[in-house]
Amino acid sequence: MTSIDTSVHASPAEATPYRWRWAALFVILAAEVMDLLDAMVTNIASPAIRAELGGSAAVIQWLGAAYTLSMAVGLLTGGRLGDIFGRKRMFVIGAVGFTAGSLLCGLAQGPETLIAARVVQGLFGAVMIPQGLGMIKEMFPPKEMQKAFGLFGPIMGLSTVAGPILAGWLVDADFFGTGWRMIFLINLPLGLAAVLAGMRYLPESRSPHPLKLDVPGVFLASLAGVLIIYPLVQGREHDWPAWSFLMIGAAVVVFALFGWFQGRKSRNGGDPLVVPSLFRKRAFTGGLVTGIVFFSGMVGFSLVFNLYVQIGLGYSTLKAGLSMMPWSIGLVIGFICSQPLQKFGRKLLQGGALLMALGVIGIIVTLNIAGVGVTPWQLTPALLLTGVGMGLLMAPFFDIVLAGVEPHETGSASGSLTAVQQLGSAFGVALLGTLFFGMLGTNVAAASDDVTPRLRADLAAVQVTGPAQDRLVEGLRACGHDRAVAKDQAEAPASCVRLEADARAAAASPQAGQAVGKALETAGTTAAKEGFSQAMKAILWVVDGMLLLTFLVAFLLPRHAREGDAAGH
CATH class of the missing domain: 1.20.1250.20 (MFS general substrate transporter like domains)
Structure with missing residues (x-):
C-alpha cells in the first residue's frame, strides 16, 4: 500500500x-x-x-x-x-x-x-x-x-x-x-x-x-465510515428514525473535516493519510467515485444474489456457491482477454461496464422467462457475460486511475484506492441489502394476491367458502408480509399464528384440515418465491443503473495508463 x-x-x-x-x-x-x-x-x-x-x-x-x-x-x-x-x-x-x-x-x-x-x-x-x-x-x-x-x-x-x-x-x-x-x-x-x-x-x-502515523486522521476516517454505514444497515429496522438521517448528514461533515485536517497536516509539514494534492487531480477524484460506485454495486449484488437463491429459491449452500461459478469463471476470462487490449485504456474499462450492464439485463430476462423455477444452468450465460465484463473493467482500473498521479503521490494514491474499494464494498452491502430487505414485505404481499385465485379454488374444493375463505386469503397475505420483514426469523409472527388457528377452524374434518394446510403451504411458498424474485429484479435494475453511472463517471479518467508502469502497482 x-x-x-x-x-x-x-x-x-x-x-x-x-x-x-x-x-x-x-x-x-x-x-x-x-x-x-x-x-x-x-x-x-x-x-x-x-x-x-x-x-x-x-x-x-x-x-x-x-x-x-x-x-x-x-x-x-x-x-x-x-x-x-x-x-x-x-x-x-x-x-x-x-x-x-x-x-x-x-x-x-x-x-x-x-x-x-x-x-x-x-x-x-x-x-x-x-x-x-x-x-x-x-x-x-x-x-x-x-x-x-x-x-x-x-x-x-x-x-x-x-x-x-x-x-x-x-x-x-x-x-x-x-x-x-x-x-x-x-x-x-x-x-x-x-x-x-x-x-x-x-x-x-x-x-x-x-x-509518521496519522492517528487523528485514522479516527476521522473511521468515524465517517461508521456514520454512513450504520444508519444504512440499522435505519430500516427502526423505520428510519431521525437519528439515521442525522448520522448520514454527520458523515458528510466528518468527511469534510477529514479533508480539511489532511490539508492542514500537509501544510504544517506532517504526513497525512491522503496527500491533499490528489484531490485536485481529476483522474484521482474520478477514480474514487468510479471505484465506490462500481464496487458498491458488485459486492452488494453478490450478497443479494446469494440471499435470493438460498432463502428465496431454496438452493442449498453448495448449490448457491456453484451458481456463482460462471460469474467467477467469466471474471478470469475477462482478465485474460484484457491483456492484449490494454492499449484501449479507458475504452476497455467502459466497454467492460457496458458488457456487465448487458449481462445484468440478461439475468433479468432469464428470471422473467424461467420464473421461480429458475436453475443455475439457465443463469449461467448471463452470469458468465457479467463476469467477463467485470474482468475487462477491473484489469486496467488501478493503472488508469494512477496515470494522473505524480510519482511521489503513488503510495498515498494506491493505498487510498484500495481502502475505497473496501469502503465501497461495505457501502454496497449496506445499501443494496437494505433496499432488498425493504422491498421483500411489499413484494411477497403482492405475490400473495397473485396466488389468491388458485388458493380460493383449492379451498372451495374442500368446502371452505364465504367468510372463512376470506380470512384465510387475507391471513396468508399478512403472514407472508410479516414473515418477510420479521426481525427474528426463529419466532413466528402473530399473523402466521392466527392463520394456523383459522385454518384449523375452517376444516370440517381431519382430511379437510390436511388439504387446507397443503393449499396454504403451496400458496405461501409460491408467493414467497415470487416476492423474492420481484425484489431481486428490482435490485438488478439498481445495479444496472450503477454500472451505467460507472461508465459515465469513467470519462473523468485519463484515456490511458502510463507506459511502463505496470510493475509499479
Whole structure:
C-alpha cells in the first residue's frame, strides 16, 4: 500500500537476490488468498449463520460490512506500520491476529460476538496484507519483478472461482458438526502455517524514510465510515428514525473535516493519510467515485444474489456457491482477454461496464422467462457475460486511475484506492441489502394476491367458502408480509399464528384440515418465491443503473495508463 523507492535497492538486488524470495512470495500470496476468501465466504454462508445464531436481517449485512469497513480503515495506515516497525514483524502480527479473529468467529455463540470477531479479522488483515508489496519490491531484482507480480492475477482468479464453492461445500459437509463455523476454522491451520513460514522465509524489511502515523486522521476516517454505514444497515429496522438521517448528514461533515485536517497536516509539514494534492487531480477524484460506485454495486449484488437463491429459491449452500461459478469463471476470462487490449485504456474499462450492464439485463430476462423455477444452468450465460465484463473493467482500473498521479503521490494514491474499494464494498452491502430487505414485505404481499385465485379454488374444493375463505386469503397475505420483514426469523409472527388457528377452524374434518394446510403451504411458498424474485429484479435494475453511472463517471479518467508502469502497482 505504500510507495517504495526501488532504485535504492536495485543494485544490491541484482547482485545478490534474496535467497528465499520465491518461498516468501508464496507466503504473501497465501495471505492474500485468506483475505480474499474471508471477504467472500459470509455472502454464501450468511443464511445458515443467521438460522443458527438468530438476529435480524441486519446481521447478514454486518457479517460482510464489518469486515470490509474495518479493512478499509486499517489499510489507510497498515502499510505505514510496516514501514516504521518492519514489514516482516507487522506481517506476522497481522497473521496472528487474523488467525485469532478467525478462531473467535468459529466459536461465536451470538451474532454480536461474530460481528465483533469479523472486525478483528478485518483490522489485522489490513495490517498483514499491505506488507507484501514492499517486501516484493525489495526481494526481487527488476528482471523478476514482473513475473512475481504476474502471479497475483492467476492466484486471485483461482480464489475467486474456488471461494464460493469451497464455502458452500464446507457448510453443507458439516464436518464434525461444525456447519458454517468451518469456513472460519479452516483458517487456523492456514494462518498458523503463514505465521511459521513468514517467520522463516520473509526478509527483514522497512522503509529508510518511513512516514509518521496519522492517528487523528485514522479516527476521522473511521468515524465517517461508521456514520454512513450504520444508519444504512440499522435505519430500516427502526423505520428510519431521525437519528439515521442525522448520522448520514454527520458523515458528510466528518468527511469534510477529514479533508480539511489532511490539508492542514500537509501544510504544517506532517504526513497525512491522503496527500491533499490528489484531490485536485481529476483522474484521482474520478477514480474514487468510479471505484465506490462500481464496487458498491458488485459486492452488494453478490450478497443479494446469494440471499435470493438460498432463502428465496431454496438452493442449498453448495448449490448457491456453484451458481456463482460462471460469474467467477467469466471474471478470469475477462482478465485474460484484457491483456492484449490494454492499449484501449479507458475504452476497455467502459466497454467492460457496458458488457456487465448487458449481462445484468440478461439475468433479468432469464428470471422473467424461467420464473421461480429458475436453475443455475439457465443463469449461467448471463452470469458468465457479467463476469467477463467485470474482468475487462477491473484489469486496467488501478493503472488508469494512477496515470494522473505524480510519482511521489503513488503510495498515498494506491493505498487510498484500495481502502475505497473496501469502503465501497461495505457501502454496497449496506445499501443494496437494505433496499432488498425493504422491498421483500411489499413484494411477497403482492405475490400473495397473485396466488389468491388458485388458493380460493383449492379451498372451495374442500368446502371452505364465504367468510372463512376470506380470512384465510387475507391471513396468508399478512403472514407472508410479516414473515418477510420479521426481525427474528426463529419466532413466528402473530399473523402466521392466527392463520394456523383459522385454518384449523375452517376444516370440517381431519382430511379437510390436511388439504387446507397443503393449499396454504403451496400458496405461501409460491408467493414467497415470487416476492423474492420481484425484489431481486428490482435490485438488478439498481445495479444496472450503477454500472451505467460507472461508465459515465469513467470519462473523468485519463484515456490511458502510463507506459511502463505496470510493475509499479
